[in-house]
Amino acid sequence: xxxxxxxxxxxxxxxxxxxxxxxxxxxxxxxxxxxxxxxxxxxxxxxxxxxxxxxxxxxxxxxxxxxxxxxxxxxxxxxxxxxxxxxxxxxxxxxxxxxxxxxxxxxxxxxxxxxxxxxxxxxxxxxxxxxxxxxxxxxxxxxxxxxxxxxxxxxxxxxxxxxxxxxxxxxxxxxxxxxxxxxxxxxxxxxxxxxxxxxxxxxxxxxxxxxxxxxxxxxxxxxxxxxxxxxxxxxxxxxxxxxxxxxxxxxxxxxxxxxxxxxxxxxxxxxxxxxxxxxxxxxxxxxxxxxxxxxxxxxxxxxxxxxxxxxxxxxxxxxxxxxxxxxxxxxxxxxxxxxxxxxxxxxxxxxxxx
Amino acid sequence: xxxxxxxxxxxxxxxxxxxxxxxxxxxxxxxxxxxxxxxxxxxxxxxxxxxxxxxxxxxxxxxxxxxxxxxxxxxxxxxxxxxxxxxxxxxxxxxxxxxxxxxxxxxxxxxxxxxxxxxxxxxxxxxxxxxxxxxxxxxxxxxxxxxxxxxxxxxxxxxxxxxxxxxxxxxxxxxxxxxxxxxxxxxxxxxxxxxxxxxxxxxxxxxxxxxxxxxxxxxxxxxxxxxxxxxxxxxxxxxxxxxxxxxxxxxxxxxxxxxxxxxxxxxxxxxxxxxxxxxxxxxxxxxxxxxxxxxxxxxxxxxxxxxxxxxxxxxxxxxxxxxxxxxxxxxxxxxxxxxxxxxxxxxxxxxxxx
Numbered sequence: 001x002x003x004x005x006x007x008x009x010x011x012x013x014x015x016x017x018x019x020x021x022x023x024x025x026x027x028x029x030x031x032x033x034x035x036x037x038x039x040x041x042x043x044x045x046x047x048x049x050x051x052x053x054x055x056x057x058x059x060x061x062x063x064x065x066x067x068x069x070x071x072x073x074x075x076x077x078x079x080x081x082x083x084x085x086x087x088x089x090x091x092x093x094x095x096x097x098x099x100x101x102x103x104x105x106x107x108x109x110x111x112x113x114x115x116x117x118x119x120x121x122x123x124x125x126x127x128x129x130x131x132x133x134x135x136x137x138x139x140x141x142x143x144x145x146x147x148x149x150x151x152x153x154x155x156x157x158x159x160x161x162x163x164x165x166x167x168x169x170x171x172x173x174x175x176x177x178x179x180x181x182x183x184x185x186x187x188x189x190x191x192x193x194x195x196x197x198x199x200x201x202x203x204x205x206x207x208x209x210x211x212x213x214x215x216x217x218x219x220x221x222x223x224x225x226x227x228x229x230x231x232x233x234x235x236x237x238x239x240x241x242x243x244x245x246x247x248x249x250x251x252x253x254x255x256x257x258x259x260x261x262x263x264x265x266x267x268x269x270x271x272x273x274x275x276x277x278x279x280x281x282x283x284x285x286x287x288x289x290x291x292x293x294x295x296x297x298x299x300x301x302x303x304x305x306x307x308x309x310x311x312x313x314x315x316x317x318x319x320x321x322x323x324x325x326x327x328x329x330x331x332x333x334x335x336x337x338x339x340x341x342x343x344x345x346x347x348x349x350x351x352x353x354x
Numbered sequence: 355x356x357x358x359x360x361x362x363x364x365x366x367x368x369x370x371x372x373x374x375x376x377x378x379x380x381x382x383x384x385x386x387x388x389x390x391x392x393x394x395x396x397x398x399x400x401x402x403x404x405x406x407x408x409x410x411x412x413x414x415x416x417x418x419x420x421x422x423x424x425x426x427x428x429x430x431x432x433x434x435x436x437x438x439x440x441x442x443x444x445x446x447x448x449x450x451x452x453x454x455x456x457x458x459x460x461x462x463x464x465x466x467x468x469x470x471x472x473x474x475x476x477x478x479x480x481x482x483x484x485x486x487x488x489x490x491x492x493x494x495x496x497x498x499x500x501x502x503x504x505x506x507x508x509x510x511x512x513x514x515x516x517x518x519x520x521x522x523x524x525x526x527x528x529x530x531x532x533x534x535x536x537x538x539x540x541x542x543x544x545x546x547x548x549x550x551x552x553x554x555x556x557x558x559x560x561x562x563x564x565x566x567x568x569x570x571x572x573x574x575x576x577x578x579x580x581x582x583x584x585x586x587x588x589x590x591x592x593x594x595x596x597x598x599x600x601x602x603x604x605x606x607x608x609x610x611x612x613x614x615x616x617x618x619x620x621x622x623x624x625x626x627x628x629x630x631x632x633x634x635x636x637x638x639x640x641x642x643x644x645x646x647x648x649x650x651x652x653x654x655x656x657x658x659x660x661x662x663x664x665x666x667x668x669x670x671x672x673x674x675x676x677x678x679x680x681x682x683x684x685x686x687x688x689x690x691x692x693x694x695x696x697x698x699x700x701x702x703x704x705x706x707x708x
Contacts, residue, residue, distance in 0.1 A: 237600035246591035
């Protein structure tokens with residue numbers, strides 16, 4: 001117990017609790033401290049998760065020599081400032097996805113990572129789901145043959161439940177709506193599986209949400225490899241989390257019951273991966289080894305904070321995923337025309353500064 | 355037996371046999387005659403399906419006073435000529451999908467239908483599948499709530515098996531590849547379910563087929579209702595036939611094992627329709643009443659030939675479906691830009707005359 005890696009939770013809302021439960025399942029991590037602007041939230045978090053300490057300011061938390069790494073779950077538009085301050089204080093820092101709200105924020109983070117040499121991780125945990133790992137392996141070892149089409153959908157009912165009290169209600173805080181909140185996961189998954197995306201063509205609609213943001217988005221991704229990808233994200237229906245790969249030898253369909261997403265140690269039990277081989281009528285379920293994506297990524301981050309690991313999803317992967325979102329927003333504004341992603345990765349577009 | 359409706363099969367390839375088996379399951383239809391340029395094909399068809407008569411030319415077949423309706427399964431680029439000649443001979447005529455290869459062909463057929471007042475049906479049978487009928491009902495009666503996103507995929511391995519001996523090998527005969535051969539089914543299904551499409555944005559790639567045609571196509575459909583649709587079609591993977599609807603109250607996923615498509619009286623047994631309701635964790639299979647899409651559409655056509663029914667999929671529905679295909683091809687040529695469908699429906703675009 002004495003040598004557990006000491007992390008600090010910052011931004012103590014619903015997602016901080018999900019990650020705190022994941023840290024609670026770890027033998028190597030402990031939540032050493034926590035911070036939120038609300039004192040009552042701090043108190044409640046300490047009680048719920050048995051955290052010994054809290055800080056009354058972010059400065060105080062960063063000044064604590066016992067804190068080895070910071071775990072951020074604050075709104076997207078705060079990531080830039082909080083990540084950079086953590087890096088400049090010499091603390092490893094993990095932020096939940098997306099890396100930031102805008103590309104200029106993300107590139108400022110990249111500059112700070114390079115300047116400080118600090119440890120920085122982005123919470124694109126979904127690629128760690130057992131189904132995604134297996135899909136990647138089947139692509140790499142040739143089991144699927146050549147993949148021409150890949151389709152992904154991540155949707156839920158969030159847009160029907162938003163209120164003006166939540167930051168996700170506002171277009172200025174959540175550009176793209178479900179695309180930046182849900183779709184960015186698949187933007188990482190699909191590039192993890194298929195390599196970099198070259199261009200994006202997208203359409204967005206605000207149909208049934210009362211909020212400011214779109215609740216229906218579709219994008220076609222042109223991969224550098226030549227393959228085509230589809231990304232559908234809605235905020236006005238029951239939950240969907242799916243990826244389908246079409247290869248010359250096999251198809252694979254991965255499906256996760258989204259209602260079990262939060263408890264990542266159980267997510268694989270509510271997942272299915274099904275293959276259909278060329279020339280075979282029957283479909284075959286593929287066995288999925290149990291994983292725990294949130295615990296595993298935070299453990300990796302903790303070890304990286306001690307110099308004993310490197311983070312898998314680094315600043316560049318975070319920028320690549322965010323670039324898809326902003327290229328899609330730009331494409332929608334251009335009537336669906338294909339928009340090159342490279343301009344966003346390099347920071348020439350997608351600033352949308354506030 | 356004596357009063358069976360007497361139809362004649364024209365173009366005696368693989369698909370003619372599928373439809374002949376469907377007519378064989380009918381109590382009201384009989385195959386009275388048949389025609390193909392190849393005498394050996396005619397003889398084989400007569401033997402296999404117990405057809406008493408064949409014609410040595412299309413003129414001879416059309417001149418047969420006992421033939422009440424013509425069932426065409428010839429290549430797409432022959433539809434215009436064969437349909438118009440049948441109408442002008444006073445014969446009801448059914449053509450397999452697509453209505454024609456080009457919009458100008460389709461509009462010439464429309465003019466002939468209007469000029470002759472004849473009976474004309476297009477074989478967009480897939481909307482008759484039990485799952486599609488149930489989806490339509492659940493949309494119309496409000497069970498799904500408001501539908502914002504709909505996704506469809508129809509793919510198979512055809513592109514990997516094409517040879518220069520088949521007309522589908524050639525771009526001049528099969529513009530769009532799987533889009534015109536498979537996707538046109540969903541172009542009808544999706545408009546049957548969701549109303550007319552306003553604009554199409556699409557990308558196509560020729561990746562793993564040795565033929566001239568694309569084997570990977572994706573399109574985003576903007577419906578006049580505001581909803582967004584996706585249509586994915588590949589010719590370089592095992593078969594997929596799926597439609598997913600995302601409504602504010604429920605999602606519905608329809609899945610058909612494509613390997614059982616040809617035997618339409620058994621297709622429902624190899625289909626599943628699964629709902630997921632808002633706020634419910636469990637998914638529920640929806641019971642599908644048995645249908646037989648090929649038999650039912652041909653019986654409807656037969657009764658229409660006798661003036662006892664009207665055809666559900668008429669010339670306008672056929673044109674609407676084909677317009678999606680040609681708008682998608684034009685969009686791909688324009689780098690994925692959204693293309694208005696109305697220009698194609700009206701015949702101002704999409705001629706691609708040979």
